[in-house]
Amino acid sequence: MSELSQEQLTQIKEVLNQRYQTVIEEVREELANAGQHQYIEIIGNVPADSGDASMGDMLADLNAAMIDRQILEIRDIEAARLRIKNNEFGACQDCGEGIAFERLMAYPTAKRCISCQQQYEKTYATENIPSL
Incomplete structure (x- = not known):
């Protein structure tokens, strides 16, 4: 465990709580607006052509991806x-050393210190990237 003071932990808890509420609200808005996108005007109830249908599918997928990202953040x-x-x-979680308070305030869900995160990103930067 890092040597965070009680005051620092309180500040981080507050940042986490605020971000949690913000993300929950974003998810609610996305779900509420799921059927009311601007592209509905483009494609109407019946797509005029395959391009319009593709555009509608892409925007629906984008909406789903945004919700997935928000759920992961929650x-x-x-x-x-x-x-x-x-x-x-x-x-x-990699080296066991304390994560700097400044890093935790900027990114309160951080699981790694800066140097371990940099190494992690170098190691796994190409993971899950499709190749031909």
Whole structure:
């Protein structure tokens, strides 16, 4: 566990709570507007051609991808809250060293210190990228 003061933990909890509420609201808005996109005007109820249908499909997929990203962020926030509860918050999951308070304020769900995160990104940068 990193050496975060109680005041620092309180600040991080506040940032996590604010971000959680923001993301929940974004998901609610996305779901509420799922059937009311601007592209409905383009394609109407029956697409005029395959290009219009493709555009409608792409925008629907984009909406789903945005919701997926937001759900992943909610899970990260919940995991960070659990690490706080279990006194495991602020420690790098790779090297065990403390994660800097400044990093945690900027990215409160961080699981790694800067150097381990850089190494992780170099190692896994091409993972899940399709190739021919």
